[in-house]
Each structure stands twice: as C-alpha cells, then as structure tokens.
Amino acid sequence: MSQTITFEGSGPVRAGHELPVERLTAWLQQQAPDVRGPFDIRQFNGGQSNPTYRLDTPGKSYVLRRKPGGPVLKGAHAVEREHRVISALHAAGFPVPAPLALCEDEAVIGSTFMVMEMVEGRIFWSPTLPDLTPDQRAAHFDALNATIARLHSLDIQALGLGDYGRPGAFFARQIQRWSRQYQEDDLAGRDPDMDRLVAWLPENMPEDDGAACVVHGDFRADNLIFAPDSAEVRAVLDWELSTLGHPMGDFTYHLMMYRLPPSMIGGFAGADLKALGIPSEADYLAAYCERVDRAPPTADELRFYMAFNMFRLAAIFHGIMGRIARGTAASAHAQTMADNLPALAALAWAQTETTS
Template identity: 50%
Template sequence: MSEAQKASLELDRAALGRELEGAIDGFRGLETITKFKGGQSNPTYLLEAASGRYVLRSKPPGTLLKSAHQVDREYRVMKALKGTGVPVPEMLYLSPEDSSIGRMFFVMSHIDGRIFWDPAVPEVSVDERRAIYDNMNRVLARLHDIDPVSVGLSDYGKPGNYFTRQIDRWSKQYRASETVKLADVDWLIDWLEQNQPADDGAVSLVHGDFRLDNMMFSRDGTEILALLDWELSTLGHPLADLAYQCMQWRLPHASGFRGLGGMDRAALGIPSEQDYVRDWCERRGLEGVDNWVFCLAFSFFRLAAIIQGIVKRIADGNASDPERGAQLVAAVPLLARMARNLIEKGE
C-alpha cells in the first residue's frame, strides 16, 4: 500500500472522538483506532475508548461506483434485525456524509468472539465443525423466514423479478469497472440474460455475502454471535443466498477463495452441497429447489463482478486492502470459466 493510500484510510482521532462523544450515550475518551486487516470494500476499525470497545465501518475514500458502499443500508438492516433470531451487533450511530472523517460511517457494539477464515475450520473438532455448518444453515433459514414488513423493511428492495434486476445491476457494475475483455464473462452475461427463470414470487431478506468468515462465533463454542457485512443485503430471492454460499463447496481450497473444492468433506464433518440444500429446505418447509444451475451460475457471475470492482479500485488506489486484493486479479476469469463449465455440464 502506498503512503497516499495509507493516509487516505487514517482517521482523525480527536475529531472523531468529539463527534462520537456527542452522538453515542456514554461514549468517552477515544484512545486508539486500529484498522482491521482484510476486507475489500468498506474499511472497518476497532475503536478503543475509556468507555469500552466499539467497531466503526465506513465508506472507502475516493470516487465510488453508483449504489456501492451504502453503509447506511448496513446500519438500517442490522438495526431492524435486532431481536429477530438473526444475530447482529447493536447499532449505535450512523453519521452524515459530512462526518468528522469526511465520509459516512456507522458505529456498532464490539463483540468478543472469533472468526473462522478457512471453511475447513481446521482449529476445531469434527463434531464442532458439523455444528458450525448446521448453525450457519439454521441462521440462513431463519433470515429467509423473516417477514420484511414485520421489521420495517418492506421498502428495502425494489419490486419485480430479483434475478432480472440483479443481472442488470451487476452487468452494469462489471462494465463500469472492466479492465480487460474476457470472452467467458461476455458469454456468461448473455446466457444469464437469456435463461432467467420465471418469477415464482419468493421474496425475503437476503444477506448478499453469506459465508463463514462474515460471522462471529463464540470463543469456546459453535454459537453464531453475529452475522456481519450486510453491504449487499436487499429484498430478493432466498435461493440467491443459498447458491452464493454453496459456491464455496465448488471453489478451490488452494486459492484466494479458500473454498472446499477437492477436500474430503465427509471426513471433516462438513455436509455435502446436496445435504446442506436439503437441510435448508426442511427448515423452511420446502420440498426442494428449482433452477439450481442458473442460481449457481448467477452467483459465480455476481462474485466475479464484485471482485472486478476490487480490481478497479486497486487500479484507482482506493482498495481497502490492496495487498490482498491484488491476489484476486486472476479470480475473475476463473469464476467465469467455472460458471461456463457448470452450465455446459448441467451440474
């Protein structure tokens, strides 16, 4: 990371402290600000103050793509979900755009837990690993069972066919951040546009980035204390979340993706993709899923578009973690090729 990039992510402790003391009950004496490692989108910081620990999440500096980095949406959805059975931190403050750090941010409670970065979860036993995956499945099903109207989120997404909207959105986002022409991406966009399933009317809250390392687990157990990183959440089709998580079963493990591809999942106590889908369906009272290949292919494309945005931000000097992001430059063609192979094989 260049000195200019580092400087753009540094926060003015004195100014921020004054703002938070006037905005959050009991907040006092901001002492240190430490940026968390990792994360490619919205930079996140640990705040240590005389009154305790807090977490701040902000928009990145620089020029941003339209509709990206909406931390106010993250704040809103987590505030609405408190007490619903979907574990989230307590939301404490949402700043205006002209905040003390020069961009919008929110502050939430700090949760003392652990994050598992490797989906094989090598640091736990087989029984614990099995429980971790079952708890993820349970939380995902619970999220999709929540009535958005009942939590004040009836307007959290646009009406109409979710996949139609999302293909249009991510195609535009991809084109806006495109750095090289990739034939497989062009082919995939055309296929998705021409093979959209009919709208079945299913609508739920969708997280948008539901995966193991966006969850905080208890220090000495398998309980999920918080589901984090809601930047991509909206109202949409619940199969989008399920397929997005199930991509991890297919992605290679020895890569920046840290997928489960090629691993002996049965020996690890990790359910098969089919069993994971079955458990989610049983929890939601469904008989099965339709258009699974389409849902997976869409998820591969959507992830490719997200990563392409990171590649563009690296080029522009605005990436939250440029060193990590640089490792993902090769990911976009890999994802497009995997999606095309999936479609052509039909499984």
C-alpha cells in the same frame, strides 16, 4: 496464501485510510455520548470493500465501518443501508452487532460511516473450520445452515423493511446491476467469460416464484462470529450487499463453497467432506430447504443459480480491480482477490455447461 493469515485480526491503519481523530471524537461526543474516547484505532485486515476499524477504549471496544474515500460506483459501499438493516435485525433478536451511530455528513471523516458494538468471539477464516473435531465441525455447519434459514424466514413487514428493496424479479435486477457495474468500470478491463455470462444469464433465468426476504448477499463462515467454545452464532457481519431478494439466490451463493477451489475465499472443492464432518452439498441443500419449507431446486435451476452467483462474485472481484486502479481499494490483499477474477469467471461459465 493462507486465508487465516491474510484476513485475521487488525493492524496499523493503512496509508490513505487514516481517520481525523479529533473530528470523529467530537462528533461521537454529540451523537453517541456512550462511545467515549480516547481511542486506540486499528484497521481490520479483512474487508474488501468498506474500510473497517477497531476502536479500543480503556473500557470497551467498537467497530467503525466507512465508505472508502474518493469516487465510488453508484449503489456501491452502502454503509447507510448496512446500518438500517442491522438496526432492524438487532431489534428482532437476530444475531448482529448492536448499531450505535450513523453519520452521513462527509465533513466529519470524509465519507459516510457507522459505529457499532464490537462482538467478541471466533471467526473462521478458512471455510473448512480448522482446529475443530468432525463432530464440532458438523455442529458449526448446521448452525450456519440454521442461521441463514432463520434470516430468510423473517417477516420483512414486521421488520420494517418492506421497502428495503423491490420484491420480485430479483434475478433480472441483479443480473442487470452486476452486468452494468462490470461494463461501466472501464479501468478494470474486460474478461471473455464475463462477457459470455452477461449474455447467457438473462436467457436462462428460472421462473420467479415471487418469494421475497431479506438476503445477506455475502453469507460465508468468515462473515459470522461464533462463540469461542461452541457453535452458537453471536453475530452475522458485512451487510453491504443486503437487500430484499429471492431466498434461493442468497442460499446458493452460500452453497458455492462446495464448488469454489481452496485458492478462492470461501471455497473447499475437493476436500474430504466425510472425514472433516462436513455434510455433502446435496444434504446441506436439503437441510436448508426443509428448514424454510421449500422444494429443492431442479438440476437446471441449480445450474443457473451457481453460474449467477459465481458471475456476481466475479463482478465483485472486477470492482476490486477497478478500486485498485483508482487507488481506493480497502483491503491490503485486494490484489489477491483481483487476480482470481479470470479463474472465477471461467468456473462460472463452466457451470452453464454442466449436464442437467
């Protein structure tokens, strides 16, 4: 299934995701008077976790992002955290949509939601950035690299985000979090490779050097909006998984694109990188390390980072399986993501068996 066809654009609001337009409009008139209706509301096809809508008015377009209705796992779907982090980043000049309003009163539409400006531009749903020349593709990959390096170089205290997470012990906390979510979601079942990773990862963590920055948590090309005709990054989207964490953990999640197969979102393993104008994994990693003035990871460290990040992504897919079982899956294509879980868990385990 083409990732572009699957996730691009918006369509009619899906059954079970309808918005109470009168209550929403009344709340916005009080809390965000610049956001004026009447609204033509459509639902974005992408977004595996939090339902996301396009609100079109005669003069301007906006984006509404909400927690799904019904029961959710503790700590998941943190729309209020998304609002906080993009507010801080927007004030610092980092490319994110301008936040306009946050509503934590579930009586308005049934769950917490935020409204932000609609950023126009180009989203590449395929990780190989089709329709570009090799030179253009190289420039866009360099912009991806520069943007995540810039994020990791921001001062968390100057941003006002010193308490956005707990600095230090990032990998231990993340492994504990995702292991817990995986093990507690009984409706999604179990996977033998996931069980092996739950045991392996805590025993193989590299020494934590205490580095702390804002980490995006899901940095991929399809979570960025580029200018229509250049490699300028206009906005980084989808901050639900952001926190304070280790920069290398966040960057190597992004680096997974080199090792994930094309059948999984964000992957292009096996592609002819030279012909496409895409830098090698080693060169892309080296460029990031130079930008953030950091020594490249050792082979053993990189093996752990890749296994950890694939496990984490597999745990997210496992959560999607649980949401399907509970009837709260946000995306029309959630089943496709859930179906990838066994292959992704196996690939994650394979990272642990690579030679150093």
